[in-house]
Amino acid sequence: MEMPIQDLSGQKVRRTGEDLVRHLESFELDLRFTAGVWFFAPGGGRFHDRYAPDKTMEERLEIAVGMMDQGLVAIEAHYPNEVNEDNLDLFKQVRADTGLRLVTLVPNLFYGAEFEFGSLSSPDPKARRVAIDRTITTLKLNLELETDFSIVWPGIDGFDNSFGQNHVAARDRFAEGLAEAMDAVPGVRVCIEPKPYEPRANIIYGTTSEALLLCAKVEGLLTNPANTDRLAAGTALMGLNPEVGHMLMAFEDLGYAFSLVCEYGRLGHTHWNSQPLGNYDQDLNVGVVYPEQTEAAMYALKMCGYDQHFGIDINPERMPVERALTNCMDMLKAVNERINGLDHTRIVECVENPAAHRGELEALLIRARYPEARGLSALD
Numbered sequence: 001m002e003m004p005i006q007d008l009s010g011q012k013v014r015r016t017g018e019d020l021v022r023h024l025e026s027f028e029l030d031l032r033f034t035a036g037v038w039f040f041a042p043g044g045g046r047f048h049d050r051y052a053p054d055k056t057m058e059e060r061l062e063i064a065v066g067m068m069d070q071g072l073v074a075i076e077a078h079y080p081n082e083v084n085e086d087n088l089d090l091f092k093q094v095r096a097d098t099g100l101r102l103v104t105l106v107p108n109l110f111y112g113a114e115f116e117f118g119s120l121s122s123p124d125p126k127a128r129r130v131a132i133d134r135t136i137t138t139l140k141l142n143l144e145l146e147t148d149f150s151i152v153w154p155g156i157d158g159f160d161n162s163f164g165q166n167h168v169a170a171r172d173r174f175a176e177g178l179a180e181a182m183d184a185v186p187g188v189r190v191c192i193e194p195k196p197y198e199p200r201a202n203i204i205y206g207t208t209s210e211a212l213l214l215c216a217k218v219e220g221l222l223t224n225p226a227n228t229d230r231l232a233a234g235t236a237l238m239g240l241n242p243e244v245g246h247m248l249m250a251f252e253d254l255g256y257a258f259s260l261v262c263e264y265g266r267l268g269h270t271h272w273n274s275q276p277l278g279n280y281d282q283d284l285n286v287g288v289v290y291p292e293q294t295e296a297a298m299y300a301l302k303m304c305g306y307d308q309h310f311g312i313d314i315n316p317e318r319m320p321v322e323r324a325l326t327n328c329m330d331m332l333k334a335v336n337e338r339i340n341g342l343d344h345t346r347i348v349e350c351v352e353n354p355a356a357h358r359g360e361l362e363a364l365l366i367r368a369r370y371p372e373a374r375g376l377s378a379l380d
Helices: 017-026 057-066 088-098 125-144 167-184 208-221 225-232 244-249 254-263 291-304 321-340 344-352 360-369
Strands: 033-036 072-079 101-107 150-152 190-192 238-240 270-272 310-312
Touching (some): 033 321, 057 072, 057 321, 072 125, 125 167, 190 208, 254 291, 291 321, 344 360
Parallel strands (some): 033 072, 033 310, 190 238, 270 310
């Protein structure tokens, strides 16, 4: 069995001038939404108990199916805590009955006590072996469940005190362990989800640029002919699943960071929420904080021709998950409608010939963001 790996090479196309304008006027983002089953029944945190009762997996899937008419097409889950050998048939049956499928199955490499000092990067050979074997099993299940990719999050791989740490060795162990798993189950794309900190004080490969370095490093370590043949044909086996909240925790600019991933044809999936700059990981609903960053990010993806899914990754502790998901999808739909209606010719001209259009881009955005405003100055 082989995974039908999506072609991401179109993201790498360079466009300027009239070519870029034509692209912006003709291409629209395809808002196909995915959602993680983990936040359908949020648990407690470090400082408070859970505010809502837990839900069975059947109940969570029932909610997800009920939201398909709003654009939810797939769900995301972890192995083995949410999807495992005991409930595989449930997910297969839901897909057969409704069309709702798993878009990704993620190895849980961060929660268990065995990963106290890391998972794939752990200096403890036994713990690292558990992590590699769990990744191998998860990749096999991704094939069986016909997902699009697997996500790997190095959440527990990092350090708290930098002094004396052999950072190079830790990064090598992580990359080599991931490559070993990918060669054991060839033909499965893995998308890294970078995060700068939390739960570790510092997480390895925690920013967008570092994750891109990891992608190249892992692909360079692959030896299985089924993988190397795909690489030789131009297929990216390593990609990114950037999360908006994690990027803002790292003080990254969303449009810049997303475009950097697309430049290398590695944007396999995206996770959407909102987040204050820095701070702890809040997983707020999309657009609650820095809606202008959401707009800039969406426009950057439109410029790059991004055609993959929009994953919702939130923590709706104080509202029903249905309301939270609806708000997030509505926000992305509203932003998409706004950016489609912008004057792309004038925007491109402002960016490519800034000396002749000083302040004009801001003026255009003011009028786009506040269309009901009265008394504004005339804009030639």
